[in-house]
Amino acid sequence: MDRNRITGAARQTVGRLKDAAGYVTNDSTLRAEGLYDEAVGYGTRVLGQARDHAADLADDAYETGRQLYGQGIRQLQRGAKDHPLALVVAAGIAGAAIAWMLSQPRR
Template structure:
């Protein structure tokens, strides 16, 4: 499993929690930071998933 996949999933979770905390407290900045972090995490996770697929395809050959 690619390292980016794991780190990205962690950022997604952290961003989701931060976004929720911002909503609960009414802090728009924290909410926005959470959304950004969640999006960055999702992109990083997708990069890791793609790397895994490429590695698996190479192993099959």
């Protein structure tokens, strides 16, 4: 649990207590403060939850990307092993294309 979730829950609880005290004493100002504190506490708690979920999603995306990168590298290695001449020709064509693009005058 992070700080936002803890402080949000605490402020929400304080807000409920203020609201209840304002209801018992018939003090509309205290009730309004309680409702405000409860709403801010709820928002802060939800912010903490959203941050936790975002961090989890980022971790999952990183792990998935790492796995896919590994699969891609293995596929490239397998292709280079099976067809080394095609790899040399493709590298030559790519190099020639880059050299041609760099040698063109800029407009």
